[in-house]
Amino acid sequence: MILAHPDGQVFSFDAGTLCLELACTSGGEGTRRRFEVLHEPSDFARWAARSRLDLPGHGIDSAEVHTTEANLRQLKRLREAIWATAYAIATGGPPHDHDLRIINDIASGPGVVAQLDLATAATTWRRPVTARQLAAEIARDAVETLSRPARDRIRMCAGDNCYLIYLDTSRPGRRRWCSMQRCGNRHKATTFRGRHRGAQEHGGTQ
Numbered sequence: 001m002i003l004a005h006p007d008g009q010v011f012s013f014d015a016g017t018l019c020l021e022l023a024c025t026s027g028g029e030g031t032r033r034r035f036e037v038l039h040e041p042s043d044f045a046r047w048a049a050r051s052r053l054d055l056p057g058h059g060i061d062s063a064e065v066h067t068t069e070a071n072l073r074q075l076k077r078l079r080e081a082i083w084a085t086a087y088a089i090a091t092g093g094p095p096h097d098h099d100l101r102i103i104n105d106i107a108s109g110p111g112v113v114a115q116l117d118l119a120t121a122a123t124t125w126r127r128p129v130t131a132r133q134l135a136a137e138i139a140r141d142a143v144e145t146l147s148r149p150a151r152d153r154i155r156m157c158a159g160d161n162c163y164l165i166y167l168d169t170s171r172p173g174r175r176r177w178c179s180m181q182r183c184g185n186r187h188k189a190t191t192f193r194g195r196h197r198g199a200q201e202h203g204g205t206q
């Protein structure tokens with residue numbers, strides 16, 4: 001996913017899993033509202049095409065996915081529930097029953113129907129694909145991600161004032177940054193300046 005920060009920087013961010021792509025890349029309520037990309041219902045299908053749902057990879061054009069205002073409200077409720085639960089896990093706080101109920105409820109709905117495309121031998125999704133089905137897929141991913149063992153790998157970026165949350169899928173499990181292009185580089189620059197200053201001060205005492 002390519003994110004555009006309100007400060008102008010554009011950088012790539014791998015949330016590690018579908019549900020955190022929705023939680024992190026689409027803004028949210030309160031202070032995260034400025035990151036919002038789901039302004040109107042049709043924005044959802046466009047986002048879904050670029051996300052791990054990979055609509056084009058399943059033979060679906062985003063224009064085919066009809067999304068209503070009610071769908072968008074449900075998706076935003078789901079997004080807040082995923083964000084709040086992942087935030088609680090990443091920062092050591094207790095998740096709320098209210099949020100878990102929303103996730104479990106939406107996950108229990110019908111998802112997409114996979115089928116084999118005889119011509120291409122690829123997996124496609126049976127038409128029509130609805131926003132409600134896609135929400136169920138995201139919620140099921142959240143059920144997997146927010147339970148053990150995956151939840152032990154949910155992290156928040158270690159950068160100052162950065163609240164991006166991701167699933168650390170690296171083998172050693174030591175990923176610290178949302179993106180090397182953003183917080184990773186900032187950290188390197190700060191460390192370098194710190195060392196440089198330290199060396200100068202040290203040199204001055206000799």
Ligand SMILES: [Zn+2]
Pocket residue numbers: 157158159162163164177178179182183
């Ligand atoms: Zn960051």
